[in-house]
Amino acid sequence: MDIPAFGNRFASELPEMAVAWKGAAFADPSMLVLDDALAVELGFDPAWLRSAEGVRMLIGTDAPAGTTPVAQAYAGHQFGGYSPRLGDGRALLVGEFTTPDGELKDLHLKGSGRTPFSRGGDGFAAVGPMLREYIVSRAMHALGIPTTRSLAVVATGQKVRREENLPGAVLARVAASHLRVGSFQYARATGDSALLKRLADHAIDRHHPVAREAVRPYQRLFELVVVSQAELVVKWMLAGFIHGVMNTDNMTISGETIDYGPCAFLDVFDPATVYSSIDSGGRYAYGNQPPVAQWNLARLAESMLPLFDDDQEKAIELATESLGLFGPAYDAAWIAGMRAKLGLSDDISDKEVKSLSEDLLVHLRDRRADYTSSFRDLEKSVTDEGWLARWRSKNPDKDKANQVNPIYIPRNHLVEEALADPSKLEDLLTAIDQPFTERPGLERYAEPAPESFRNCYQTFCGT
Known part of the structure; x- marks a missing residue:
């Protein structure tokens, strides 16, 4: 076939x-x-x-x-x-x-x-x-x-x-589908409650069938979307990915990343980083992605209110309660992700992982260090001996850390190079298809961008 x-x-x-x-x-x-x-x-x-x-x-x-x-x-x-x-x-x-x-x-x-x-x-x-x-x-x-x-x-x-x-x-x-937060906003705006319900049923069947078993299936659907989006954005943050245009029509119900317009990866670590030429106010800066995601989910909750309860005040109460799952889900996923990136065992407390992670990120920001390279080789990248001593005292498993810290990502200067010269596309794809495995001959794909490039780089939506 x-x-x-x-x-x-x-x-x-x-x-x-x-x-x-x-x-x-x-x-x-x-x-x-x-x-x-x-x-x-x-x-x-x-x-x-x-x-x-x-x-x-x-x-x-x-x-x-x-x-x-x-x-x-x-x-x-x-x-x-x-x-x-x-x-x-x-x-x-x-x-x-x-x-x-x-x-x-x-x-x-x-x-x-x-x-x-x-x-x-x-x-x-x-x-x-x-x-x-x-x-x-x-x-x-x-x-x-x-x-x-x-x-x-x-x-x-x-x-x-x-x-x-x-x-x-x-x-x-x-x-998995192209259902978006904006799909629910559209259905709600029509005033057709039957359409809104059919859309929610369609979403449950395609993405979250376990919600059907809940006492309040539509509230449970919303909760599952909240958690999946929290976990998705954590993965973006851990990888240094900036979506660039987190509008509600660009947030899926499935929990998949969608619509790669002015997207990019961090070069130097700075939470205020914005590459998109259309994001003049920094709304979708790297560090703003978690609160923006929660804001978008609040718009989904507003759209789904009639499905939560016939009494609007009760529906708002349920929606607020469910939206509150975002923070704990995000924090748990972030701690787990940073634990892995630092090569720390489960015996190390969440508090210690959080402290080490936050102090490291401050150090990387102050040094304007390359995000991806720094995590790949902390011994070489970190100059704070006090932090290194604290980290080493936890007996980190560096080989295990390298299984989650990529050496090859689609660095912005390499992407632009491939777009300008498609003959270089295959070599870039070869590198990024196995991002965690260092291979001879691909050294340039692990190198940070030249400073002259980093200082002026912008992305464009392409529409």
Whole structure:
């Protein structure tokens, strides 16, 4: 079989949130990059995906049998401002398919052309931002961070007008689903309580079926999303990842990282770090990611209130109680993560792990030390002998620490290099596919960015 069997579950179960649509007809599409291993894992024949027929599917021109490709409707808070109608302005949900392991996945396209949600946009995407998502999402998966995954980037053969004419592309990605906090905001804004309930049931069935067994299943669904997001953001923080645009339409119900726009990884450690050119106020700075995530979840709670209880005051009380799970879940995951990064055993108290971690981060910030390199080799990076003595006294297991502290990440200067010269893409992918294993010949992929680069680096949304 060339491809798995497809269905149209979202389109059929939630038609009020789906507009049937088709990708633009591109004259000369061609495969730029395909993740062969991921294709096989998902049940696709890589050779078929590279064929003319496969490429047409990956840009949205041809739909697999059994699907109803749709542009999804959702709302969202963008940089704190509420927009009641956003939706897929340059994207299509092709449909859902079941992998050989029995998992239900979405196939979703970005850059496939205008939709009814495009507003003033052209619906297209340039090669650079689509390759960025391909690179970074692949690295995130290799790092063990829940993420949507990029299957392919296809060149469209036409130019996209931004500040200049750029080559166009479509990104094909897969995800547990594309349900977002903004999906619930949209359903709530319609005033259709039955739609809101069907959306919640759909989310429970796809992501959190254990919630169905709870006395209050919708409150339990919310709690499970709260905990999964707390644990996700901890993984971002531990890896030094900055999402860059944590709007509510970019927060999934599944707990996967989604929408790699102006994302980047820390070079020097500084909680105030912002790379995104559009984040002038620093709302989504590295250190702000945990409180922003909790703020976004409060917006989800507001959207779900009618499902918690018919009495609004009681519903607010339940929502507040459940939202309170974020802090403890975050703290527990952060302590566990730092324990691993420092190579400390379970015998070391949480209090000691917390103290060592916080003091280390202050030291790294004050020294403007490279975040990734410092954790990979604390003996070499830390100049505070008092801290080193405290850490050594805990008998850290450095080999165990190296299993969670990467030596290779998609460093910003290397990503920009690969985007400018695609011939360097494969070597970068080779490094980041095994981020914890040091290998000869890849030394440059472990080196910090030049200071001249670090001092002026910015990322752009690419829309």
